[in-house]
Amino acid sequence: MGAPQRSKKNYFLALILFLMLVAAGCVTTPKPGGAGGHTVTGAAAGETAEGESGQFERCDVPLGTASVFEDKNESWWHYYWSRYPHLGSTIPVIRTMIQQSNCFVLVERGRSMDAVQEERRLMASGELREGSNYGKGQMVAADYTISPSIQFSEKGTGGLGAFAGGLLGSVVGGIAGGLKSNEAATTLLLVDNRSSVQVSAATGNAKNWDFGVGGGIFSGSGAAGLGGYTSTPEGKVIVAAFVDSYNNMVRALRNYKAQDVEGGMGKGGTLKVN
Numbered sequence: 221m222g223a224p225q226r227s228k229k230n231y232f233l234a235l236i237l238f239l240m241l242v243a244a245g246c247v248t249t250p251k252p253g254g255a256g257g258h259t260v261t262g263a264a265a266g267e268t269a270e271g272e273s274g275q276f277e278r279c280d281v282p283l284g285t286a287s288v289f290e291d292k293n294e295s296w297w298h299y300y301w302s303r304y305p306h307l308g309s310t311i312p313v314i315r316t317m318i319q320q321s322n323c324f325v326l327v328e329r330g331r332s333m334d335a336v337q338e339e340r341r342l343m344a345s346g347e348l349r350e351g352s353n354y355g356k357g358q359m360v361a362a363d364y365t366i367s368p369s370i371q372f373s374e375k376g377t378g379g380l381g382a383f384a385g386g387l388l389g390s391v392v393g394g395i396a397g398g399l400k401s402n403e404a405a406t407t408l409l410l411v412d413n414r415s416s417v418q419v420s421a422a423t424g425n426a427k428n429w430d431f432g433v434g435g436g437i438f439s440g441s442g443a444a445g446l447g448g449y450t451s452t453p454e455g456k457v458i459v460a461a462f463v464d465s466y467n468n469m470v471r472a473l474r475n476y477k478a479q480d481v482e483g484g485m486g487k488g489g490t491l492k493v494n
Contacts, residue, residue, distance in 0.1 A: 276463050277470040279323035284363035286410075287329035288315055296369050307455045310368050314462055318366070323470055327362045364410055364419065368465075370458060371405040371423075402454055403427045404461040408469055417485070420472055424464025428457045 288311050291297065300307075311330060318324055328336060336359075343354035403425070410420040482490050 276317060276321055277323070277467045278321050279470065281322075282325045283323055283473060284325070285327050285360055286318070286324040286364040286366050287327050287362040288318070288366050288368070289329065290368060294369060296371065300370055304454055307458070310370075310458070310462065313459050314366070314368055314466075317463060317466060321466070321470065323473075324364065324366070325360075327360050329362060362413055365413055367409040367411065368462060369407045369409075370461075371407065402457040404458045406458065406461040406465045408462070408465045410469065410473075415485075417479075420469050420476075422465045422469035422472060424461045424466070424468055426457050426460035426464055428460070 290309060290311050292301075315326055319326055339348070340354050342348050343352060348354065404427075405423065405425040407421065407423050409418060411417070412419050481487075
């Protein structure tokens, strides 16, 4: 069989595969709440959680108030943003996870703080109705700051394309070439704001597999553009790693014992220097 005939055969096999995927429901009208594979789901209101995935630790009572701070000056953030600009900030999903766990009461110290301060500026200017009660002394202090970071997040750290291609031929090998693993490792730091002492640090990790349809079989003239099938939400594995970090932190905090330094903290320590 000549090259043009093999190319035509591969194309028709790819088309059949695509039609099978459509028939199986892989191409459907978007449905709210219809996605799967997420480790943080649902909502939180006060100490109430609704629709949570059930994959993270919960506390009977909060341990204190906390804010979440994402340091955009760190090298990990620049790498993360340049590699995955479509994912955006890690803060919203981390805040949802923390509130659903009921381990901390969250206070706003991010961009929404501008809107909070704007209400106070309007009050001071006299524009708000009488009785709006935006006076001083109402904001809640953050006892702790929770700081996230990502050690690495790589798409395609492992795959089966070469193995399957050599064993099963070009079409099946091309399909298997889209089977890649994603891995992520994350850290969460918990700092006491009054003393600036680090109270807890926890790491976590996660791994999943992506099945990108048709790694190389949909190329060539006349082939359909199926980029949506070869792209997967890398954010899922990052979120799962943060859930692992948070779970590890909560378990450690349940057995928390305050550190002490002989002679008092910040008063010279015990490692004396002549």
